[in-house]
Structures are given as C-alpha cells and as structure tokens.
Amino acid sequence: MPPAEPAAVAAGARETAALDASQRAVVGARRGPGAVVLGAPGTGKTRTVIELVAAAILDDGLPPESVLVLTPSRRSATVLRDRLALRLAHGDESAAPVLPGPLARSIASYAHAIVTADARLTGQPDPRLLSGADQDADLAELLAGHALDGTGPRWPDHLGPEVRALGAFRTELRDAIARVSEHGWTTDRLRSEGRAHDQPAWAALADLVDEYRVVLGGARADQVDPAELVRAAIGLVRDPAPGAPAAPRLVVLDDAHDATPSGFELLAALAARGATVIALGDPDVATNTFRGAEPDAVARLGVLLEAGIPTLVLGTAHRQGPALRALTAGLSARIGTAAAGAQRRAVPGRAADPLDADDALVRTEGALLAVAAPSPARERSLVADLLRERHLLDGVPWSAMAVVVRTGAQVPLLARALAAAEVPVRTTAAGRPLREHPAARALIRFVDVGTGRSPLDADAAAELLLSPLGGLDRIGLRRLRRALRGEELAGEGDRGADELLVEALAAPDRLETIDHRTARRAARVARTLARIRTAHEAGATVDELLWTAWDEARLAAEWAQTSAGSGIVAAEADRALDAVVAVFTAATTIVDTVPEATVETFLARVLDSDVADDLLQPVRTEESVLITTPASAAGLEVDVVVVAGLTEGVWPNLRVRGTLLGAPLLSRVARDLPVADLDERRLVLDDELRMFVLAASRARRQLIVTATAGEDEQPSALWEHVSQAAGEPAVGSARRGRPRSLRRLVGQLRRILTDPASNETARAEAAVALRRLADEGVAGAGPDEWWGVLEPSTTAPLFLDDEHVTLSPSKLEAIETSPLDWFLDRIAPEETSAVMGIGTIVHGAMETLDDPDVDAVWAAIEARWAELVFESPWLAEQQRRLARRYAEGVAAYLRDAALEGRARVAAEERFSVLVDRARLSGSVDRIERSDDGGVRIIDLKTGRPVTDAGATGNAQLGAYQLAYADGAFDELLDPIGPHHAEGARLLFVREGVRGKPYREARQPVLDEEGLEAFRLRLRQAVAAVAVAELSGPRTVGRFDFAARRHRLHRVPPITGER
Template sequence: MTGSDASDLPTVAVHDQHRAASVEALVPLDDAQSAVLRLPDARSAVVLGAPGSGKTTTLVEAVAERVHARGYGTDELLVIAASRSSAQVLRDRLEARVARATPGSLARTAISLALEVIAGSGAFAGTGRPRLLTGGEQDQTIAERLLGDEVDGTGPVWPAELGPEVRRLQGFRTELRNLMERSVEHDVAPAELRRLGSLHDRPEWIASAAFIEGFLADDWRGHLTPAAALARAARLLDEQQPGTGVLGRLRVVFVDDAQEATHGVLQLLAALARHGITIVAFGDPDLTTGAFHGARADALGRFGEVLGRPVDTLLLEQVHRGTPGIRATVRGVTDRIGTAGAGRHRQAAAPIADAAAQARPVVTVAAGSPAEQIAVIARFLRERHVLDGVPWAEMAVVARSGGLIPAIERGLSSLEVPTRASTGGAPLREHPFVRAVLLAVSVALGRTPLDAEVVTELLHSALGGLDSIGVRRLRAALRHADLAHGLDRSADRLLEEAFAVPGALIGLETPSAARARSLADSLAEARAQAAAGASAEELVYGLWSRSGLERGWVALSKGSGQAAEEANRDLDAITQLADAARTFVESEPETPASVFLDRLLEQTVGDDSLAPTGFRQAVTIATPAALVGTTFDTVVVAGMQDGVWPNLRVRDSLLGASELVELLEGTATPTADARRAVLHDELRLFAQATSRANRSLMVVAVVDDDHQASPFLTLLPEPDPHRAALSPLSLRGLVGNLRRSLTRRVRPADPAERAASASALAILAEAGVPGAPPEEWYGVADPTSTEPLHDPTVEELPVSPSRMEAFEECPLHWAIARLGGGASGFASGLGTIVHAALEHAESSDESALWAAVEDRWDELHFEASWEGEATKRRAAELVHRLSAYLHDAERAGVTSIGNESRFSLRIPIGELGGAAVLGGSIDRVEVVPATGGTRRVVIADLKTGGSAPRQDRDVADMAQLGAYQLALASGAIAGTEGMPSGGAKLIVVSAGTKRKEYYDPAQPALDDEALDRFRERVIADAIGMAGAVFEARVGTHCHDPFAFGECAIHVVPAVSS
C-alpha cells in the first residue's frame, strides 16, 4: 500500500469501526504536536522540542496515526530508540497504543536493526547471524593484546608518554576503543590512519594503526563491534535494490532521542533514506549525553544534509512536564549551550502547573560534608515519600559519573532509603555472590584447586552461609574428631579432605557442619555436571538452585530496610549472571563453559543487561546518560562540586579520536574551542539531569575545606541554609531525637519539652518502633545474671599465672577475655608455633627450630599473601634469636630439665573453705651451674610479643614469674626436688640490638616472706576473678590508647545515662 491519504484505505466496516476508535490520540495533543501527525507519508522531518515538550508522546501517537488512520502495516514502520532499555519501554508503549499483532518488535536500537540487515544478507550467503561484540568483551580483548605485546616485547612502538604503565589503565583502553570505533565509522582503514599519523605528526595514531591491524587480524567468528555493525549494514543497504531484503516493506522510521545518534547511526539512517524510506527524527541537541562516545549534537540542525534529502523542521512549542521553576532552571542552563544549529526550540512556553506545583521552588543545598550530603538527600526523598505520597520508584538521584554511584547507594541504603542503581559500569564479577558462584564454577571445572583457602572463601560466601565464628567452629569440630581417632592433622588439611571425600562430614552433628556438608555436596554435583560436559548455564543454575537461597532472599526482598536492599541486589545479580550464561550458550553453543568463566573474570567494563529484575519501589540512582528518555516526579542532582561537574578535561587527550574526526570532517578547532565544547557537553549533561524532574528538583553540592561548589550552581537559586539542619524524617531518626531531648545533660530540655518527648516515645514504643521502649536502651536493662563466676566457699578457683597481671591491671579487660570477648590474630598464633618449636627443641640448631615452625605454618591464616610473607620473615627472625639464646645457654653449661612443664598448686583460702588453684605450663625449666659446684633451678618464660619487658627492674614484681617461683618452692614442679631456686627470668626474642640478639630480664629468687606475700596476692586475685562485678580501670587502662584493651567500648556512657 503506497497511498498517502485516507481515500486509499480499504473500507471494510469492522476495520473502520476499530480505526475510528483508535485514531483519536489517547492524550490531548497541542497544535504543534498535531502538526507532526499531519506530515505527508513521504516527507522526512526533524522534530525539535525542549525537555518535557512531549516528543516521545508525539512519536507514539504518530505511529498509531499511521497504523490506524493511514492503514500502515506494523511491518511498514519502525521506531529506533537510543538504548536497549529505552527501546524496551517504547516497545511496551507502542504495543499498548497500536493494539495490533506485529511480526517483530516495533521499537529497537539502531545496532539491533543493523544486525538484522547483516543477518538477512548473510542468510542468503550462508554466513549465519552475526553477534555483537560487547563493550566488556572489547575491553577484555584489548587488555589481553596489550599485555601480550608488553610481555613478548612485540607489537606497536608507542610514544614514550604512552608507556606500559599508561597502557595498563582502563582509561587508555577506553580511548583506544573510541579511536577504533571512530575510525570504522569514517571508513578509515589502519593504513589510512597510519598515513594520517605520519602526515600530521601523530605517533600515537601510527601505533594505534598497528594495534588495530592486529586486532582485525583475529578470527572473530561473526562477532562485530557496534561501529562495524552499523557501517556494514549501511554498505549492504546501498548494495541492495530499494524494496528488497529484510527491510523491503519498511516505509517509515521514527527516531526517538536522535540527539544521541553517532556518525554510524546517522550513516545507517542515510542509507535507509536512499532506499526511499521516510525518516522522522525527534530530539533536543541540548540534551546530548554521549558526545564522548561519538554522539553528534549538531546532527539535528543539519539533518537534511545527513540524509541527503530535504526535510521539514517542526518545533514543539509548549512544555507539558515539570513546573515553571524547573522549566526556568532548565532554560537557564540550555541558554548557555551552543545552539548546534538548532536553538529555536528553547523558546517553548513553560508548563501550566497547579498552585502547589507553582509554589514548589527548585531547592539548592550546600552540604558541609559528603555524609551530610547523603543525609540531606535522604531527608528530601523521605519528605516527598512520607509527606507528599510520592512512590519511591518515582524518584531519582543523578550523579555525574558511574564511579560516584556506589557511595551514594550505600549511603542512602544505610539511611533506609530503598535504592536501585541504574548503571552498567561495574563488572558483574565484582558482586560478592556472583564472585562466589564463579569460584565454585572454576572449582567444578578443575580450574581452581579446592584447597583450604578456597574452601574457606566459599564457606564465608552466601553459598556456604558461615561467618568467621562458624568456620572456626567447623575447623575445631574437625580437629576434635581427628584427635578422637588418635590422629593429629592440621585443620587446613582436614578441611580440604572434608570437601574432597564424599560423605566426610556426615559424622559431624553441628549446624556449621550441616551447612558445610550442603556446600560440599553441591560442589560434588557441580564437578559431576562439568565432567559430563554441562554448559555454563547449567552449572550456574545448578549451584544457585542447590544453594536454597531463593526463598529466603525473595521473602527478605519484599520487606524494607537494608536487609531488603541487599536481598534485592543479590537477586538482581544472580539474575544477570544467569542471563549472561544463557546468552553465551545461545550465541556460542559449542564453546566450553571455561571460556564463559574467563570472559566474566577478566572483564573490567560491565555490559548492560536487560535481564528482568524484581520490581520494587526503589529510588533510581544513575548517570545522566542512563536517564535518557525517562522522567521522574522528584529528582536530586548530587555531587555538584567544582572539578566533578563540570569536568573540563578535554576528552580523548591521549589518542585524539575527536581530533581525528574533526580532521576528517574539516572541522578542526583550537584548544580553547575544544575546552568550550567540553563545557557545553557538561552543560548538556546538567540539562539532561535537571530536566528529568516533573514536580520537584533538588541540587546538592559538598562545600568544605576540600570541596568547592560547582560554578553551575550560579545558574540556580541561592542554597537553602536550613536544609542541612532538618531531622532525618525517619522513625529511627525520630526516636534518636526524642531520646536525646529526654536524656541530654548539656543544655537540657525544659520540663515541657522533656514531657512531650517522653509522651511521644511512649506512643512509638506502644506501636513497636525499635529503640523507643526504654527497656531496649543501652544501660537500662537489668543484668542477665548477678551470680558470681565461682563460689569461693566451696569451689576451687582456677588462677592462670600468665593472666594475673592482666586482672590486676584491669579486671574488666580480664573478664572480657576470660568470657570469650577478646580478640586474637596471627601474632598470637605465631607465638604459639614458636613456643611449640622450643618445646620440642633438642639443641640450639636453627634449622631444626625452623623446621618445627614450618611443620605447623599452615595453621596460620592470613587475609592477604603479603601478610603471610611479612609474618614468615618475622618468624625467621624470632627463630634466629631463640637459637642464639639456646646457643649461649649451651656454652654456659645450662641444661633444660623440662620444656612446657605443667604444674598445679592448691592454695587454701583461709576460712572461706575454698581454694585457689594456681596452674599452667612453664616454657623452660633450666639448671644453671653456680659457684661452688652447686646447681640452681631457674624458671624461664619465652616472650615473642613486642611489648615484653627487657630490664630486670621491669620484672621484679611480675606476677607470672612470681607464680612460677611459688610453684617451685612448693615442690609443684617435677624434677626439681632438692635443688635451690635461682629465680625466674624471661627470654625475650621479639627485639634485639646489634650487640645482643635477645633480652633475658631476671627476677631474683623469692625468700620465705616474699613467697608468703605472693600467696596472699594469688588468693586476692582468685577471689576477685570469681566475683560478679569487675572494675574498669578507666584512668589507667581503658582509655589508654597504648593499652589495646577490648574494655574501651564497654565504658562508653549509655545513651540513657
């Protein structure tokens, strides 16, 4: 059908009835919009409109008019959108509006159309359907080639300023990709790029040409970059006769957000126009966001030149979205942008708003810190949600770049504002759960050995479900079971065997073991699948389904708060991973799963995904580019600091892709003009961001010693000085404010305010709001128990010599450690291993001591490899110093009659009826020759810690050495009978000097009076250790920054105090 008016349409009655009901627009159109619908069939046009003037609405109605009023078939028209997400939204709108069966999607991207053209041509030649090489895959391939060239010493000769350190940067790879794409768009072959580089003294172009030659020489097996796909499709269309090929019936193409079109897209549109296809483009050059990626803001102003045929230019004259204040703000921004050949649309009239919208100003805030910025944004969004009833999904926060989004997302989530990040900048592998699944896939494929480190990482992940304590309990359970069978293997080895041998965990009946058993079974099943040739999709789905996480995460995601946010993000991530695996299998069914694993693990640039995500009410956080074609009730533009927005760095400064385009098109500009162009691009991004708001707009900047406000803020109203002081407008914030009002001692509230606060808290408590009931306040609840740890009248009270000093220094600190609240690290584990080496030492031979340390080295666990290496160097130093001490002792005739000698000494507690039991292990019992041929016993205790005393005066009253001397004098140490005491000493190997490699401060032998006093000291400590109350030594210990005590947090005053 080629007729251009209604008289040419068929006259079947039922069709006429349907058409009569459908021709009228679903939304009222103004005169300018109606004029677009009256465009003749064969007349191409460009429709310019300010933000909110109804461009997309007009496009949808124009499509409906052509179908229902002019009788177009749905295969005779097509809509091109700027992105896949925009195409998806448009597709739904068009299907609902047209209400006709369609042979394919009515809306798609230009690249999707190009691939269809290529596939249609290739089908006749038997070459199959091409696949788009994603941005992440391009970046990965470029990185591999650059690294290979560096390692092999081959490849292009890059200029000195583009050395290996620069070429490893993602920014360099991004510029190289950009140069490659612009070269393809303008049909510049590597040889031509090399010639231009020589002609214009651009060595970076010469090197890039050599790199591109190698890149193109690879066998891509039907893979095309976006620019290559667009260019090839345009060439194929020019080779075809009009009316033939897969687009043979196509009559008209509508282009939405045409300001985002690159040179390649424009060339494809021109090729379509040469086929006689009508092109109607809608856009606003003031909103171009993709200039860095080749988008042409000036294309709409010279659209007839682009298409090579006359076009009409129509202006939409009325803005329908937003408020007069928002419109004035956007107009103030766009008036400062170069017109790009099409500026008359800026004159569009402001919207007619209701009284409430008229009175709502554009809000500007200067926050005093990044944290305050987040608090201000959260308060503003919550105002709109709580007070004005705006759904969370109708709000957005816009940041200049994707790198700023994670911090904003985390900050808002912590303040209980539900968020959804809309950016594909981060690789999928960076999500913790995805990383765990990929690690499990690698194990299943035999790529990663299942050693203790890998098992621990998987146990810590959501697949294993154990925290550090759970893993520690599992290791302890494995050790106990091993010892019960008369074995003594390391926990690491047992953990590896438990996951290597099917059913190895069946005998352990603990919650930690049950979770570990489930993970071990899932990994075993995954290995079996991989051995049978399972695809990447099957491996990913199997691990996910066996994890049993879906039900719990889905339930959590339906709630609110941070847990719900995390659950939603986790579900989105696994959905995207499954979608990526499915896409990989569909496009490359014969490629093994290991290739999929490599691609995901090596990507440094994320790919966009249209995988369905669970719909939830959440605030969108995105860059301006990600919001093309969208609108929100409320928008916050964040991070308006100088240097962030605008970012005036000239683009393509390393490889000059933009300069190449200007050279080819004869539009080269001086540096000053290039900076002006960058400023205009930044203004376009700002206009895009502010124009997304329909009813409410806030712009926030951080202004402090390190940040200055963006000059763009001068285009906005003066900052509101009162915004930062507003309360959080959340239940948690309200409870905090009320409690502070009720309990503060500095500038206390007056009685009336305190009464009002108490009454409000009572109401909140009755409603079950957390934190409101006084019984939940820290410092108010009664102790769970007032019973003493031991009854000194009937029980034996254990006293450890090594802990007496800690108890005397701060009873609270001792109690925390005694009851399991203390912290330990690899330093204490290292000390244990060195002590064990001394226990089994038969001589001072350093190599034998080091062998004993290495035998147990795998018992230590480190967060990073560098920690392990540093600790091993320290261990070698400790062993060397210990060997030096033992060597000196041997030369002095000192012998050891016991290493790790255990003792127990019962000391009655007077009239109480109980007893203190002094017990422990002595590192070394030495027999020292003395004058006159007598021999004396000296107790030695090894110290590997850095804070050990080094002088005799520092150990004169040391409780640990005194306890050992008391045990010796009381005959509690085997093998010392009849020998006099020579005192006690420390062997300090943690530090030394050039003159001395160790220290051995000594405590003289205690006489009877000193021993009696020490008995009383032990009894006093025992009674204190058995008590119910433990004193905090705030002045001398808890607040001492060098005491390193866990008690500090327990002496913080309660909120209610």
C-alpha cells in the first residue's frame, strides 16, 4: 500500500478531530472486522461515512477503487458521491481527485456493475435494468391475455378478473414478485408456503411467476428486474469467475435501514470475500418498508455476516436543540424497537449552547408550532403565510425551509398553492407517470391519435383541443361546436356536433369557412394530426413524431419566456417544459436501448402504465422551498420544516397494505418470524410513525405542523402530540393575519384608503405606500387600475320615461331579488350549459307529443341528444339517466291528463300583455282544456320541486293567469267553446309523489284582487329597473344556492355600505 501524502494526512486528521467521540470510534472501526452503527436522526451518520472514507483513502492510503460506499437509493448515492468528491479535494472542487469510478453507488447500481463485468467476460450482451413501467406493461399484457382466452393461473374467487384488471393489483403483484426474488425463493417453495399458511393466492402467484420469467426471457432476454439483478450479483460475488474484478476491501452502507434483504446478502457475500463491512442506520426512520426493507435488519447484520462485529452507537444529536430532540425521541419511543433502541438515548449536542436563546425565531414562536385551518385550501394558504413570515420577518432563506407531505400526490397541489402565494418552490418527490402531466399527455396523445393507435372520436377530439397543445378552453370548444352545428343546419343537414368535430379534425381544410380564432386553433390541431399521420406512414421514429407535434404547437418560446417569471403561471410553465423534456428523454431512451421497439410499443408503455418512469427528475438548486415526501427527505437538513396534512385518516393512514397477495406476510415467513395473531395495524402505525419521525427530524431550528380542523375533518393524533408538546407560542398568534405577499398588501392598503372608518393618518400612510408600490410596477397599486374610482359611463336611466319595459315572467322574481343581478344577466348572459339544454329538449318533447307512451317521449328526447355537449363521459351518462326519469314523468302526466279528460290546446304559446309601462311578454309551456271548459296552464320544470305553498306566489304562474284573464289566449280558446279559469300548475318531472313519477304544485285561480296584486308587482318591477342606479342585496346567504350565484358581490369597504 503506498504511503499517503503528509499534507493529506494532516488535513484528514483535522477533519476527524471535528467529530465527537462516538463518531471517531466509527471512523476507527475501518481497521477492525467491521461494525454496525446505530444513530438517531441528526447524530451525523452521513458525515461520519464521509470522514470514514476520507480517512481510509487519505490516511490509510487505500486505493479509491478498493473502497465502496453503498446506499439503498440512487438519489442519496448521487448526493453522497458529490460530497465525497468534495471532501477528498479538501473543499476545493478544482482539486478533486480523478477516481476510477464512483465512490458511492446504489445497491442496484453496484449489482449492475458486477453482472455487466461478468457478461463482458463471457461475451454476453450487457444487462439492462427492467424499469417499473416496463414490468407493469408486461404484466398488464400477460393478465389481459389470460382474461381474453380464459387461461392462466387459478386465482382465488376474491381475485376475479375485475380485480386483476386493476392497476392496484399489478402494483401488489410487482411487489410480491420482488419479495420472492429478494428472499431467493423458488416457485415450488412459494407454493409449499402458500399451502402451509393458507394463502391460495401464492400458488397462483407461483404459476404466474413461472410464466412471467419465460416471457421475460424471450421478449427481454437482456433485461432483468432489480431484485433478480441483485440476486445474480450475490451469486457472482460468492463464486467469482476467473478474471472478475477484485472485491473491495472496505464497504460502507449508509441508510442501512432502507436496504432490502438481498442488499444485506450482498454485503455478507462481500464480507466473505474479505471486505470490512460497516453499516450505519436507524430503524426508527425506515421509509422503504413498502419495497421490502426490514427495519430490524440493521441490528441483525452481525448475525448475517457470521462475524462478531461490534455495535456502535452515535450518542450526540448535533442537529436539534432540546425541544426538537425531545419530540423526536418521544415519538421514536412509540415505535417498535426493531431489535435496536440504544440510538434513542442520543442527547442534544446543543443542550448547553445559548444558540436557542439568541434565535429570534425560536424565542418568538418556539421550536415547535402546531396550527390548524378550517379547510384543506385554507391549510395550504396558511402554509404559504408561515413560510413567507419566516422569510420576510425572520430572514430564513427560502432554501433553508422545506415542506413535507405524506404522499407524492399531495406535492403538486401544494406546489401550485405556494407558487400562487409567491413562494418559490421546487419538488423532489418520486415521479408520476408521464401521462398524468397535462403537457406530457397532450404530446403523447397527439402521436397516439395521429398514428391511428387510438381512434379520432368525439372524446379524443375534445381532449386534444382542450389540451395545452390544443389551446382551447371549454367556452371556445362550445363556440366551435355551435359554429359547426350552425353551418350544418344552414346546409339542411342533421348531423350532431360530435360527428362534425371529428370530421373537422380529420380534414384541416374543413375549418376554413369559420372565421374565428377557435377555428384557427382547431385547424392547427388538424394540421398537426395530418403531419403526424404522413410522417408515420413514411416510417418516422417515435421521437420524430413527437417533435412534429411539438414543433406545430409553437409553444417553446412562449413557455420558456413565461417560466422565467414568478408566480403560479411561471411555475406551471416550468413544470410543463420539464414534462415535455421527460417525454423526449423517454422516447430517446427506448429508441437507443430497444432499436426494434415500435411507436406502438412506446405509446403502450407511457399511456397504459400506472408506474412512474425511472427518469431522474430535474434537480433545481435555485433559492426556493423544497416540497417533498418522507422517503425523498432522507439526508435533508434545513432550518424550518413544515409537516403539512396531519389530518385524521391522511397521516397516519392506518389502512393495511398488501392484503391482496400478502407480500408483507411472505417476508415474515421467509424470516421465520411468528405470523399468528399478527397485529397488522400496529405494524402500519409503526411505519407511519417512522415517516413522521424522519420528517420532523429534518428541522434544525423550528418544526411546524399543520392540519385541517373543519366540520368533516379533524387533526390527527400526530398533530395533537406536537400541539401538546409545543404549548402556546409566545407571539405566534399576533403574527397571523398580516399580508405576506404583494397582492395581499395591495388589497389591505386599498381597503384602508377607501374605508370611511379609517383615520386620516392611516389613509395618508396607505396612499404613500400604494404610490411607492405603483412606481415599482406592482399590479393593482395604481388608481388607474381601480374600477371603483372611474367615472360612470352614463348616468341616464336604463329605460326612458315614455318607454315600455319588457318583463319576462321567468325573470320577474330575479328583479324582485336583485335588480343589479338581473341587469348583469340581461347584458351579459351566462353560457347555456348542457344541463339547461336537457330542459329545453324535454320541453320540446312535451310540446310536440300527446302520446303517453314513455318510449315515444324518450325517442323525442334522444333524437336531439346529439345537440348537447358534456364535459366528461360520466356526466353525460348521469344526465342521460336523469333525462330518462324526466321522460317517465312526462309520459305519466300525459296519461293522467288524458284519463281526466284534459286535452292540449296549445304549447309554447306566445303572449304579450300591457300593464301601464310594463310589457309582460313570454310563452306558456302548455295550455289544457277539460270537457267542461276549464282551462289549466302548465309550466314544466326539471328542477327540484316546491310545494303548493311555494307555488302560490310564483311569478310565472301569476303572469300566465294575468295573461289569460286579460284575454291573451281568447283567439285560441273561443272557437272551441266557453271556457273558464282553473288556475295554473308547476309540473315537476324530476321527483314524484304518491307512487307517481311526477308531482304538481298548484296556484289557485286568481280573483280580481289577486290579479290587481300581481299588476302591482309588475309596476314595482318597472320602478326597480327604470332607473340609473340598480340595487342589489347587501348580504349573501351562505347556504342559498341562488345567492351564491350572484354575478357581483358587494364589498362594504368599497361601496360604503355598513
């Protein structure tokens, strides 16, 4: 061994001297038989690994190639590799030594290197790691084939075809296959254990594994899944081939608590070859149990190595002060010991340090803070406020803060909320399947539809047009449908909007006759599909087809410019660009690694798989807050940690995992652990506690926990535990409520400036502050952007004094409720929805039919169904079922009317009546006449029913009765014979009563007094709207649906109302 340079030895000695006594003991263990090292969070395990490796290379002179550092994950290996290189260069990146290979690797990466070296020795192709997405696609195809031809394993009844078609079943299937490989079981052993432990699914699993391995060997001969790869590497280390690389002399495993059984077997094989093995970990922060990691394996390593290696304990927690360390230790004590426990006695290294007393943040709010919000949305807003407070008031850098949530699905939602509140964020949670990101899915779907793999139907056309690459919103799509339908009707055609939309995207020239931007955008989509179709027929590769779609979209420059800004729009653009890059990376990877793969192969992989691709997510290092999950937070250390979402049922989530195939039970059986009377919920709770301990222990100065406390949600026991430990913060509540973003600050200053209750000093200060913000270009700060201070466009009344005011029976009550909202609906009516369109179609069916047969009514409704546009298939199906109910109600009413001797005289009959200045104008749904001349007016409703009491003052019915009394329908009725009024009724066909599928609400015949009272309502309505200033309600009912739909809400500080 060559001697180390004296300068390097001196530098290494200085670094080692900075370690505490327990850490130095671990560094010294490199010269012994090895060691198992237990250390609580913050005791410096990774720092000790770095110094241990530095001492071995710089002090002992070990060649770098004989030193190997392993971690369970690729992410942690990447970070550790960079830190080791910097340490060996004594902090100078330019002086980093040239190494023959990476010092730190994931276990899977090292196993891959071993198997690759052996393959090259024997002249075999290099093995390629089978990704989770590829494995999922293979299993999905295999199971689908079984379902199609009725072959395959005999699964238990509770795992029928419907269950096996679910993505969740494949997830458990991949987990179970990995456990079988991890423990080195043969399929015969799996069948035998299944019989012994009453697990019939294991026999079926064994049959599937046998078939899967045959399929994998034929279709992917050079690909191997991670568990099999490590298992192969173990065999090669135990029995190396001539010429195989020498085993390392020193092997260090960091984060050993997250290693799987096969990883520990690989360590044992290396130890048997003479390597000194040192493993560091803490069972209390294991987060990889769902992948087969066994928290107690760290403490059992000595037995596995069959060597009397010592167990060392790191005794000082350097990261956290007394309060945080007490919380971490207290929660750790609630977890099962996992054959360890001594590490929990670590004492805070800052116990006698005055740092906490000098820390303004800790002094003001405490090291622990528990806060709750009334809803999940408010909780996310609260997290944003807390982060901005610490940055603005306490000077904590954005990069020194992190938010931890339990699952990766919570990360994007929180990231958008924080970006909207002007908090810069980055995320490192595990990736999602590419198809779940809108931009990525759009790019892939254009190729999917353009190549003909998926048909261009109405749903696909709408999806492409509404996608980020299509550029339309739902209003634009509705306008395009109407324009196409209008042209069809003008040409005397009868095709529906769906068929026309598909035709338009199949033929780019079809849209040239519509001069509107929505049609031009749709034409671009059609051109893109045509270009993809042509390129595919010419044999283009998948990356070329993707580029065609991306190039035609012309979004690169726009998204790049937007992403350079700040806020939620910039963050979304940034994520969209990342997603597009990930799609091209995935396409390039499959083209490079599987040359024979077709476009269809790629599309099936990314669109049909529920597994995230194994692409490394972009790592952003700019000044921003990290949002992550416990599994991705390993190794993190920041000043402030916010653990969000500690709501009952969310965290902890005590749902027992692996119940379909029993993968956790398989692991216990493989280790000869007792399985009788197993408390599975206790094991799940331990895992949940481990995740929380890991998250909470990332904080140096302050830990904040948040939860939702509303009518339906309550904080969990974890939040309660921290809340009790935190007590009441000294000033915490006083800091809440102040604006922490420019948008909120502008709003508060404007309220102060316009509030009559503000004193002159406050107003003057607000005006000065707004002027300064306006000068800096802050949106909303300048008076030229305040609509409330602009002069009215006109002060003339809405109607002239000698002008008649046209009133609609259906809008009269709207005037009486809010003239202002009536006016807004009159000048800017809301878009007609599909639900409203159903009502129109049902009215049309009743207008044209007297046949009480329900099939006839339904046929009339179905004939016009294509005119409706729904936002999703499930909504279309829901409304279709509801429309069928309407048809039954209409048919039953028509039948009863005929039995009672009432005949339809008119439908949708127009009328107009003058009452002073009021012109009452409208149409009646249905006028009926009985044999004795009684005239009844019917108004059809598809909404929720009202009672007779609710119909008594109904304005529509009153208007119809007034029209009848004033002779508006005499020309229609007189030729038939004498007639008299029988009142008016609301006919509800949504819900029935007394065994009938419809119900009626009656308004009695209005006598002269009643008619005059209604005329007074008309005069009052005219007086309310024939003015220059329209009024509206000052309060909005919280549970009043109609009130919540007010188009304009009154804000007292602006309107001056009290």
